[in-house]
Amino acid sequence: MKPRFAIHLALAMFALSLVAMPLFTITARAADKIDPEADKKAFQKFFMEKFPKLKPEDFVNGPYSMNEDLHKQWEEKEQFPPYEFSLEAGKEMFSRPFKNGKSYADCFPNQGIGIRQNYPYFDEKEGKVITLELALNRCREANGEAPFSYVKDEMAALTAYMAFTSRGKPFDIKIPNDPRALEAYQKGKEYFYTRRGQLNFSCATCHVQSPGERIRAEVLAPALGILNAMPIYRSEWSGMGTTSRRFTTCNSQIRGVPLTPQDDEYRNLEYYLSYVSNGMPISGPGARP
Amino acid sequence: MNITESGFSATRRLVLKGTGLVALIGLGAVPLSVSPALAAANDKYPEDAFRQKSEADAIKALYGKTAEPSDKVKMDAPEIAENGAVVPIAVTTTLSDVTSISFLVAENPNALAASYRIPQGTVPAVANRLKMAKTTNVTCIVEAGGKLYSATREVKVTVGGCGG
Amino acid sequence: MSIVKPLLVSMLLIASPALAASEADFKAAYAAAEAANKEAGSLRNQWTTTATTLAAAKKAADSGDFETAVAQAKEAEALAKASIYQATSEKERWKDMEIR
Amino acid sequence: MASTIRVRATANGDITEVQALIQHPMDSGFVKDAKGELIPPHFIQELTFEHNGKPVFVADWGAAVSKDPYVKFAFKGGKKGDDLKISWVDNKGATDTTTAKIQ
Numbered sequence: 058m059k060p061r062f063a064i065h066l067a068l069a070m071f072a073l074s075l076v077a078m079p080l081f082t083i084t085a086r087a088a089d090k091i092d093p094e095a096d097k098k099a100f101q102k103f104f105m106e107k108f109p110k111l112k113p114e115d116f117v118n119g120p121y122s123m124n125e126d127l128h129k130q131w132e133e134k135e136q137f138p139p140y141e142f143s144l145e146a147g148k149e150m151f152s153r154p155f156k157n158g159k160s161y162a163d164c165f166p167n168q169g170i171g172i173r174q175n176y177p178y179f180d181e182k183e184g185k186v187i188t189l190e191l192a193l194n195r196c197r198e199a200n201g202e203a204p205f206s207y208v209k210d211e212m213a214a215l216t217a218y219m220a221f222t223s224r225g226k227p228f229d230i231k232i233p234n235d236p237r238a239l240e241a242y243q244k245g246k247e248y249f250y251t252r253r254g255q256l257n258f259s260c261a262t263c264h265v266q267s268p269g270e271r272i273r274a275e276v277l278a279p280a281l282g283i284l285n286a287m288p289i290y291r292s293e294w295s296g297m298g299t300t301s302r303r304f305t306t307c308n309s310q311i312r313g314v315p316l317t318p319q320d321d322e323y324r325n326l327e328y329y330l331s332y333v334s335n336g337m338p339i340s341g342p343g344a345r346p
Numbered sequence: 347m348n349i350t351e352s353g354f355s356a357t358r359r360l361v362l363k364g365t366g367l368v369a370l371i372g373l374g375a376v377p378l379s380v381s382p383a384l385a386a387a388n389d390k391y392p393e394d395a396f397r398q399k400s401e402a403d404a405i406k407a408l409y410g411k412t413a414e415p416s417d418k419v420k421m422d423a424p425e426i427a428e429n430g431a432v433v434p435i436a437v438t439t440t441l442s443d444v445t446s447i448s449f450l451v452a453e454n455p456n457a458l459a460a461s462y463r464i465p466q467g468t469v470p471a472v473a474n475r476l477k478m479a480k481t482t483n484v485t486c487i488v489e490a491g492g493k494l495y496s497a498t499r500e501v502k503v504t505v506g507g508c509g510g
Numbered sequence: 511m512s513i514v515k516p517l518l519v520s521m522l523l524i525a526s527p528a529l530a531a532s533e534a535d536f537k538a539a540y541a542a543a544e545a546a547n548k549e550a551g552s553l554r555n556q557w558t559t560t561a562t563t564l565a566a567a568k569k570a571a572d573s574g575d576f577e578t579a580v581a582q583a584k585e586a587e588a589l590a591k592a593s594i595y596q597a598t599s600e601k602e603r604w605k606d607m608e609i610r
Numbered sequence: 611m612a613s614t615i616r617v618r619a620t621a622n623g624d625i626t627e628v629q630a631l632i633q634h635p636m637d638s639g640f641v642k643d644a645k646g647e648l649i650p651p652h653f654i655q656e657l658t659f660e661h662n663g664k665p666v667f668v669a670d671w672g673a674a675v676s677k678d679p680y681v682k683f684a685f686k687g688g689k690k691g692d693d694l695k696i697s698w699v700d701n702k703g704a705t706d707t708t709t710a711k712i713q
Contacts (some may be wrong), residue, residue, distance in 0.1 A: 063559060063585070067592035096609075103609045130424050133434040133473070137631040137680050141616060250604040252596060255557045255589070256508060259600075261607045263508075274426060275506030292429035293506060295677050310508050314556035322554065346428040346506060391655050396672040432676045451674055455640055459674035462683070468666050469625065473682040477638065477674045 063255060091239045093232050093332055096246065100333040104281040108269070109172055117285035117340040119278030123269035130337075131344065140217060140290035140342040143210065147218030150211065151281035155200040161215070164196030173216075174339050177328050178231065179238040186241050186324040189214045189216055190299060207318035208305065213288040213297035220287065220341025228285065228339065230332040241321075245329030248322050249280075254313030260326075275346050282334045284327065286343025293346060300327055395458050397423070401485060403452045404458040405494070408448060413487050413494035421486045421497040429476060430503040436473035437497070441490035444470035448489075453482035478503045531576040539583035540567055546590035555597035560589040616688040617710040619694050626688030628659065628667070628710050630696060631680045638673035653703055654679065661688050688712050 104116060108123075115122040121131040151169065154160040162168035176189040187195075193215055194204035205211040232238050252259045260280065263272065268279035275293075288299045298306075301318035304326065308315035316322055395408035405413060422436040427485060447470065448461040459476045470488065478484070478501060485498045543564055550556045567582035614633040618672055619626055626662040632654065639651030657679075666685040688694070697707035 063589045063592060065597060067588065100609050126425050127428055130434055131429045133436075134432070136682070137616070137618070137629050138462070139631075139678055141631060142633050142678065145612070246608070247604055250607050251600045252604070253600075255593075257596065258508070258605065259604065265607065265609065272508055273506050274429070274502075276502040292432040295431050306602050309558055312534055312558045314551075314558055314561065316554060391670050396670075436682075445702055454674050455638075456672060456674070459672050461670040463665075463668040463669070463670070467686045469684040469686070471684065473680075475676040475680050477636075477676055 066255065067256065091243045093239070093242050097333045097335060101281060101336075103265075104268075104279050108279065113336070114281035114338050116279055116334075117337050119283060119286060119343070120276040120346060123278070124276045127346070134344050137289070138342075138344050139292075140288075140297060142345060143214045143288075143290065144217045144221055144342055145215070146210075147214035147221075150214055151218050155197070155202050157200050159200050161193070161196055164192070164199065169219060170222045171226060173220045173341065174226040174229050175231075177231055177324060177331060179235065179241060179328070181233060181235055182237075184235075184237040185321075186245075186291055186328040188300070188319065188327050189219060191319050191324065207299060207301035210297050213299045213302075216288045217297065218344035220339055223339040224341070225261050226336050227336045228331055228334050230328070231330060232334055241325045242332060244322070246324035247325070248326045249329055254308065255309035256311040256312045257268060260307070280330065280333075282337040284330050285334060285337050286340045288341060289343045289345045291345045293336055297342070320340070372428070375396075392458075392461060395461070396456060398457060399455070401452050401457040404450060405448075405458070405487060408458065408461060409446075409489060409494055410486070411494055413496035415497065416488075416495035417497075418466060419486055419488050419495050419497035421499055422473075423484055423499045423501050426502040429506070430478045430480070432472065432475050433478050433484075433503070434475050435484055435486070435501075435503060437486040437488070438471040439471065439488045439490070439495070441488055443491045444488055445492075446487075446489040447472050448487040449474070449476060449487045450475060450487065451478050451482060452485065454479050480504075526603040531580040533571070535577045536567070536571045536576045536583060539587065540564070540571070543567070543583045543587035543590060544556055546587050546594065550590050550597065553594060553597035555593050557589055557593045560586055560593060563589055572602045613708040614706045615696050615698070615708045617694065617696055617708065618656070619688070619710055619712040621688055621690050621692075621712050622671075624686050625684050626661075626686075626692075626694075627682070627684045628694065629680070629682045630657075630659075631678060632657070632698060632706075633678055634698075634700065636673070636675055636677045636679055640673070652700060654698045654700045657681070657698040659683075660697075661685065661692060666694075 101113075105111075105113070108116075111122055118131070121128045151161050152154065166172055173189060176184050176192065179185075182185045190207050190212055193212065194207075197204050205215070232242055249260045252262065263277050264280035264283060268277045271279055284300060287303070288297055288301070290297050294302075305315035306317060306321050379473050386474060390459045395404050398404040398407050402412075418439055419443050420438045422438075424433065427433040435451075437447060439447075444464050446461065446463055449459045450457045451459050454477070462472050464470055470490070476484075481500065481504065483498050483500050485496055490497045543560075547556060547560050549562065550560070563582055563586040567579050567586055570576070570582055571579035616631045616633075618629045634654050635652055636654065637649045637652040639648065641649050643649050651673055652710055653673050653675065654671050657664055657671065659667040666688075667683050669681060671679065692712045694710045695707065696710065697705060699705045
């Protein structure tokens with residue numbers, strides 16, 4: 058690791074901003090109104106035009122829709138997918154009652170079946186974004202059970218089963234007309250586009266500017282539909298991964314210190330990313346490189 | 347996008363670290379296999395063949411003869427493996443009287459990865475998922491009518507992601 | 511010309527044993543680096559390399575090599591400052607990449 | 611403990627296609643754990659498929675077979691409703707067996 062590099066990076070960024078400064082002032086933006094609907098249309102248009110050959114629902118297959126060789130390997134894997142064990146464990150865990158006799162089904166609308174596409178949602182009482190993983194742990198705590206780790210297999214198994222029951226249903230994320238909801242959405246968007254870590258990448262650097270291109274052996278997935286397959290079994294982890302695990306590992310890969318799973322930033326990010334993928338079918342649990 | 351090349355973080359790529367480490371680990375006591383020529387046909391686990399380093403030694407230990415490339419052995423392998431830990435490799439053949447099919451990964455610590463006994467009446471085709479230490483040649487051997495036929499493909503393997 | 515340079519360097523070395531880093535220098539540099547990294551933390555934008563460089567500085571100091579320890583601590587401070595700069599400059603610049 | 615073997619055997623015509631996924635770490639013995647110690651080799655060595663008491667497919671596996679191993683093959687002579695017995699043994703002597711119906 059070359060510490061020298063960090064200095065040059067800092068200086069380069071500093072110099073870059075001096076150049077950008079005048080440019081920035083010319084195109085000073087009026088304090089733009091938060092308009093999720095317009096964002097979503099622009100977001101989906103951008104990717105549809107960038108990959109005209111892809112049908113809308115193909116975007117939920119991430120890198121596998123970007124590369125023929127990878128697509129073939131995926132189809133072969135999908136005959137007997139590696140998340141099969143986690144899915145079965147999740148189904149069994151979901152129906153096993155807690156010590157107090159209640160079970161997850163009592164915590165969720167429609168007994169928790171076929172509802173994944175509505176998560177995350179904005180809870181107007183609490184004024185916060187509630188993701189599926191947070192709701193599951195809250196259900197456990199409400200019934201006197203210890204919460205699961207957000208990045209380990211139990212949470213992945215539960216969310217795998219719940220996602221499986223929603224397969225094919227389009228993402229249906231709602232943003233109520235509540236300034237706090239709009240603000241949470243906006244903060245999620247900001248996180249998505251903000252550069253971080255010593256490598257100075259934002260989520261957009263990889264998933265908006267260069268989806269379909271390789272980053273060493275891996276092909277980058279487009280941001281549109283990137284959460285539809287969650288949770289995912291990654292060959293690289295040879296294990297299951299929840300959305301939380303994916304966000305935190307992405308942070309550390311670009312040398313940014315990850316925040317705690319399910320922190321506001323991550324939940325807002327999931328809220329933004331899910332909203333702009335509205336209409337795309339749920340394809341979880343998924344297999345990924 | 348300049349990706350700074352840094353030693354990739356040890357914990358994440360442990361599965362590939364094995365390349366540097368060559369350790370002769372005995373695979374448990376198993377009776378010595380019968381004379382090589384019959385090795386494949388008998389029902390013993392080909393212990394010795396799995397312990398060989400090189401492809402040639404493994405084939406000799408397993409079959410006791412050498413293979414000749416044949417286009418009747420159709421091999422299906424990716425050009426760039428999605429991940430070195432899960433590489434889907436499959437083989438089919440139009441040869442008749444097939445008794446054994448084996449897969450070898452040339453530069454793995456031990457070349458022989460898997461060997462299948464094909465009894466009479468079983469279709470001579472197998473698909474499986476293998477681990478590959480690095481970019482190297484994957485060879486499928488088919489034993490048909492007592493002779494060995496082979497097909498070979500190079501599969502590229504490298505780490506993914508931007509390093510961490 | 512090439513003979514001069516090493517000559518100069520060696521003279522500098524001879525002349526500066528008194529300037530070798532001391533534990534006090536290390537403590538000051540380390541504290542500054544930690545403070546900067548703490549601020550980066552408040553901006554929710556620390557870098558993993560800042561933490562590793564801080565650890566390296568501490569390790570060097572523990573083994574008594576204050577020369578390296580100070581250098582590493584300064585390095586860590588620079589990294590922390592860069593991460594602070596990144597957080598503040600991105601407050602507005604993120605909009606440049608936004609899909610509109 | 612649920613069986614570690616997942617099997618799908620489907621007969622069409624005289625050919626029965628069999629797919630199996632087995633839950634097993636398949637440690638090669640070359641990988642270090644987080645603390646830097648070598649994880650000892652622990653992998654399935656032999657996997658046998660029997661139909662009407664006769665082996666129809668026998669796999670001899672080394673350390674290079676992937677975790678949660680998968681294999682696909684086909685054989686003649688099986689028909690819907692027949693039993694297919696699957697069993698494996700690993701280098702530590704552990705075993706598991708299951709019987710599946712051909713669909």
